Amino acid sequence: MKHLLLLLLLLLTLPTWLRAAPAQPKPGVSPPPDTAVLRISRLPATGGLLLQKGWRYRPGDDPAWARPDFDDSRWDTLDPTRPRRELPRAAQTGISWLRLRFRLGDSLRRHDLLVNAGERGAIEVYLNGRLVQRHGVINADPARVVARGRFPQPGQVPAGGPAEQVLAVRYAPWQPPLLAGVDRAPQLIVVLCSPQAFWQGQAREKDNARVYLVLLGFSALLALLHYAFYRYNPAQRANRYFARFALAAALASLAGYGAVALAFDSQMPYIVVLFAANALASMTGLWAVRALYALFNRQPGRLYAALWVAYAGLVLLLALANAHPATTYLWAGMSILFTAEEVRLTVRAVRQRRRGAWIIAVGFAGGLLAALAYVGVLLLPVSLLVANVCIAAVFVLPALGISLFLAREFALDAGLLLIKLGEVERLSAQTIAQEQDKQALLAAQNDTLEQQVQQRTGELQRSLTDLRATQAQLIQKEKMASLGELTAGIAHEIQNPLNFVNNFSEVSGELVAELKEAQAAGDAAEVAALADDLAQNLGKIGHHGRRAAAIVKGMLEHSRTSTGERQPTDLNALADEYFRIAYQGLRAKDERFNATLETDFAPGLPAVPAVGADVGRVLLNLFANAFYAVQQRQQAGEAGYVPTVMVSTQRVGAQVEIRVQDNGTGMSEAVQQKIFQPFFTTKPTGEGTGLGLSLSHDIIAQGHGGTLRVESQPGQGTTFTITLPA
Structure with a gap:
């Protein structure tokens, strides 16, 4: 009994329900043994008649083979509905033709009929030498064959045709490089049916797909709701994982609806959408397990990591071998693992009397009943819509149980x-x-x-x-x-x-x-x-x-008071003028003092908007300090010392720099930290107020938006650098 329950529970997350393979036509009246002409007296009420017997086959490509009067008596016979791997090698790799002579009963000849051919390949269908159906792109190179898409337009078999008619099919198999197992599918399926049965079948198939839209709306609502719960209370991480579960389910439902209801021009987009639907549907199991771990305060271990690894391997296998029958069994096994882990966590929580765990258990029980109902639907002649509703219930009821549990926890909190x-x-x-x-x-x-x-x-x-x-x-x-x-x-x-x-x-x-x-x-x-x-x-x-x-x-x-208005100023001329004035001012006080004056003015320096008188005061103060420093070092009697003061200008990007450099006594690091503070001075009492450099810094930084910085080493000299916007 335990194993039976597990087999039924696998339907809770089985992704193959999204494969949406079109309903195969019912065989209807079995044709007589292989003869030269296939006689068809009636068609099934639903679906169509699968044409299996009476086909003649020949590899190659010749337009003359479509003519009804062509003699194909020497061609080989072939059943095109057999798997591709069981057919001749030439039929599997290149263009080939199939011809079928058939005779319709008098009652069938009075009505229009439809013929629909296809599988994983490109086709051209000729009725009595006239092209009635074409899908895909036929090419002698198998790699360039484009297979037909979904919901192709059928070919017309008009009423009142001749008693004996010839159906010729020009066929090129599609051989995708990454779809292993495609050779296990039928080579070619040709169905003869009434227009009413054909179009009603397609409409019914599209209408039944609307259950995916219901799942899409339900899942999107759950994702939005639980994401909002998580944003309100991030401590309850189960809401985040369940929101991911619902989002994956919504995307899987959207892809599933597209795979079932949309028409595709070729086979590859349909396979890609179908692959996405299966991968996302299976991912819901992983996020459901993770949500249960968070709900029951359990840390995911190696088992959960192994589930992710197995899922990744299975997704890779699905991408490489989508058409292989083994993938169905592997998906079933993966679904059993997901469901078994979910049931194990829920049963343990119920046994431990976890608050509200019975709600999740009821949801899983409802999903189990829906799975049993689905099995019954498969055994009984019930409509596909009822089967789809059962599948929706298999997903919705456990999800609803988890959602109600989280909502109850939210209400209690x-x-x-x-x-x-x-x-x-x-x-x-x-x-x-x-x-x-x-x-x-x-x-x-x-x-x-x-x-x-x-x-x-x-x-x-x-x-x-x-x-x-x-x-x-x-x-x-x-x-x-x-x-x-x-x-x-x-x-x-x-x-x-x-x-x-x-x-x-x-x-x-x-x-x-x-x-x-x-x-x-x-x-x-x-x-x-x-x-x-x-x-x-x-x-x-x-x-x-x-x-x-x-x-x-x-x-x-x-000597005039500065108006504070900036004018374009030639810094080279301004610096040179005040350099000479400062030197002559010091020599006026002490004629014995001599120093080497060096200038290095950048040629073509642009005019800088500045208040010339204010910048001149700053330069005069810096030159006076530089001459004072070299004079003090000279008076110390150092052998071989030559007092030198240098002024230079240069453009650096969008700024202009003025450097005043001396080889005087220099300053320690502590003095440099305080040199721009008001009332701080290194000169003896009575020789300085300590405001010169402070005022100079304010003029440059606040008045002109520039910078004034100092670099010095004791006993080697000092460099003051003025930076002004150009």
């Missing part, structure tokens, strides 16, 4: 949450009362603290006012120091052209006196030479005067 929510509300009320008492105490403490805060705030405000006044004084001192350095440098710069003006003025005065003497003496050549010298001196005086005026004009421009 929700009720438990309501109880806990009431407890939380009661505890919240107690907490609120305690919180109110604490709030009253905190209010009193807050009043005291507020008075203390107001008192401290007043003190801090006064301290802040004093600090701001001190800060303003320090900033003013820093500005004055910068202005002093700028003024000293400009004064030193303007001294040279003024000296030239004075010297050339004195020489010009002497030339005027000599000119008068030469004029009095009447020496015209001397007068002309002195006049040329005088004109040359006046040109020099004008040149250096203009130079002094330019320096004064630049000093006035730099």
Whole structure:
């Protein structure tokens, strides 16, 4: 009895119900033994008459073989409904012709009939020399033969034809490389039937396929519902696995409906859809087992992994040997394994008095009854629709049992949450009362603290006012120091052209006196030479005067308050100008100081939008620090030391860099971390305010959207890098 139950339970997940093989025509009246003419007196009421006897066969291809008057008496006889492997080799691999002479009874000749031929191959059917049916693509190369699809159009056998008629079939077998076992199927099936029986059969087959649409809707609804349950409560992982089970079932139902109800132009798309339907239908068993593991709090072990491995191997076998009869038995064995594991888990849960496990057991019992009903339908002459309904019940009832179990668990958990929510509300009320008492105490403490805060705030405000006044004084001192350095440098710069003006003025005065003497003496050549010298001196005086005026004009421009408006600025010229001014400013303070000035300006540097006066202040501050660092190292008396300060520019992508590099005393890592902090300085008291680099950093970073960074090593030098958007 136990083994009988397992055999019946395999129908719960048996995927072969999706193969949807078309109903074979009933033999009807058995034809007489093989004779020259097949006599047909009547047709079955349903289906059609399978033409087996009377066929003559010949390999090769000749259009003349379709003519009704062709003599085929020397051809071999053949039963085309036999498996391909039992036929001659030539019939299995190339184009061949089959001819059948038949005679219809008087009652049949008065009505239109249909002839339908096909199997896994391409065909052309000729009736009395006229082409009445063609499906697929015939080719001498078996690899290029395209087999016919589903629901082909039949050929017409018109009423009132001759008493003796000839049916000629040009046939090329389809030999797909990966469908092992195709040689076990019939070579060719030719059916003669009435139009009413043919079209009613096809309509009935498509109508019966609608049960797959019912399964599709039911499965899709289950997938959506349990996915929503899982999103609401991720701790119940069974909902996730059951949602996958329902999704696989929905996709299998969709593919099954397509395989049964849709017309395909060729055989391969139909086989692909059928393969997908079988693979997905079998996958439902795996996800059902996984859902039961999660429901009953059991960890899947090697057995479940082995089921996946067996499933993968079976899917591969199905892809390679879809037409082989052994696949049906292997699917049945796989279904038995899935069902046995599901039953084992359910029975164990019932024995352990697992809450609600009886619901799943009832679902499986209903599926078993549906399987028994299906067996009864197969034994009794009942319509295919009833069989499909039984198959749907085999799937739906266990799935419904699992779904109801999960829904019950969800409802129980929700009720438990309501109880806990009431407890939380009661505890919240107690907490609120305690919180109110604490709030009253905190209010009193807050009043005291507020008075203390107001008192401290007043003190801090006064301290802040004093600090701001001190800060303003320090900033003013820093500005004055910068202005002093700028003024000293400009004064030193303007001294040279003024000296030239004075010297050339004195020489010009002497030339005027000599000119008068030469004029009095009447020496015209001397007068002309002195006049040329005088004109040359006046040109020099004008040149250096203009130079002094330019320096004064630049000093006035730099002394104006910045408007903050950015203008296209030549950084090369700006850096060179302030480099010279900073050096002359330091030499104005200490004429003994000398340093090597190096420049490396990038040619063709684009104009950068900047506030020239602000960037000039930054450069002046960096140059002053660099000269101060090399001066300090020089005063240390280091042998062979040559003070050197270098400024360079370059374009890096969409930015322009200005580097100020010296070989001075350098800075430690700790100093570099604080170098841009306000009021931090490494200079002795009275020589610096500690605001120069801080203000420079703000001008570059906040005013121009750039960066100012420092790199230094003690005893080797320092490099400041300004980066501005181009």
